[in-house]
Amino acid sequence: MDPLLSEFDSFVRTRTPALLRSAxxxxxxxxxxxxxxxxxxxxxxxxxxxLHHSGNAEAYTRKTMYHLQVSWWRRRRVPESMPGDLPEPRGGDSAPDHAHQTSLRLTLRAALAKLSPKQRAVLVLRFFEDRTEAEAADLLGVTVGTVKSQTAKSLARLRAVAPELAELYVLEGSTR
Amino acid sequence: MNDQRLRLDLAALADEVTAVDLRDRTLRTSRRLGIQRAVATSAAALVLIAAATGTAFAIRPDQTAPPLPADTPSVTATPTPNQSPTPTPSTSADDPSGAPPSGGSGTNTPSVQFGKLFYGPADVTRVKTAILRSWRPGGSTVQLLALPDIAFKGNMSVSSDGHRVAWVDSNNNLVVADADGSGKQQIRSNVDPYCVGAAWSPDRRQLLFRELAEPGGPGRFGMLDLRSAEMTVRWWASEPAACNAVWSADGRTIALTTDYGVTLYGADGTKKRVVPGFSRDGWSTDDVVSLAPNGSRVALLRRNMGGGDAGDVARDLRVNVVLDTRTGKQVTLPLGGRTLRQVYFQTDGSMVVRVQAGSGYAVLLVDEDGKKISETAEPASLKDMQILAVVD
Known part of the structure; x- marks a missing residue:
């Protein structure tokens, strides 16, 4: 097999799981x-x-992935409101048992689906990939100011569509 | 609680995804991309790379007759296509054989004839510019102006009389020129090059485009008045998430790709109806190619989302189906067992149908009732090209 193709195969197989999680x-x-x-x-x-010389293949792939996602050509493939309503919030439980965790996860998923692609991207970069504002701005090709404003809007939107999450998260976001 | 909780919940949510091996699918998609721009690492360039696989669109033929109602089931075949004046005194024939019709199995009726077909390279991966060509079956191919690769990738448009060409260049400028390259004029800046590009109205008075919005995606829909001295723009009141504008020849309907399928709009951006038959998990399309003169049928490349290889954002002018825009039902074409490649509607409702014929292609003239009128083999010089437009 072509050594380059072999390297690419290895890259795909080792990095796909992590990429899929973000995606x-x-x-x-x-x-x-x-x-x-x-x-x-x-x-x-x-x-x-x-890319295989530069060692930046994963960064390139992630950057491409985020741009594809927020670009219109991909955005139109994702309905603005995905199927499934927000689950009814559970009341009274203070202990986070398994069922409660599952319920919260469903709530979060449904709430994320109600964000715009760009808002989702900002949240994932900042709170899942743990990127700094500058890194997120670079990945999305926007200014740090845009990342800040989008983060604030995203969290506000989360609070609006899923008030029960607002009780759990600090919704003003962090600044790094 | 703090934002650490959000991090944990996002991580837990991400655990829901199932790991799969994407190697083979990736390589297939890579092959199909085929029109990659030069690699760049800047974010802006990445937007372009993502989109460069994006859009091109078809050009609607002219319709100077009074408009028909959008729901008129059929149109009367207008008598014959003009021998429109060759707009290109500086062009040169590159196929002196004249490419006489061959393989014709039908009889040419005087009321339905081939228009003029415009061609560009099917793949511009390795070139910066390419030549636009035209060919009328039975005649010679003609070389027209050179256009930048970005025009062939996504956004060039030929006016309904075949005399003028519009495109959006790599600096996001909307440009028009005569088909021979003369009279080149930049008429607007900050135009999105991939979503709509420049879509010439059938009366040639207006160009539909989308403004470029931050951070690099398409914004407002604008209808630029080419006859006004100031090139005034009338903005659509709505901003549908839609691309690939294709006009009907009556000027009343614009087909745009939306979500997974096609939606029909009026020239003012008013939504008319969604073409049935597309869904998230079923059939989908990213590329509407041609619309019947009254908007009753649409030619496009239909994909099955469940096929595993869907989602390539590459613009594709191939056609594998013609659909009734009201019922979503497939229109039968007389292909003779050959593979359908492209379809363009003419102003009389007839269709120019390109099929694979051996190692090359043939074009069929099919009337609006689905009957083959004639058939002509394409010149071999067009083998690596695709049809970009058909005008009467």
Missing amino acids: YLLTGDQHLAEDLVQSALARTHRSWNR
């Missing part, structure tokens, strides 16, 4: 997440001659 949060759907990662990886493959 799942961005899209809220297994198939759309696969679709997104596949599209980003395909672009990485086309640039592999250069």
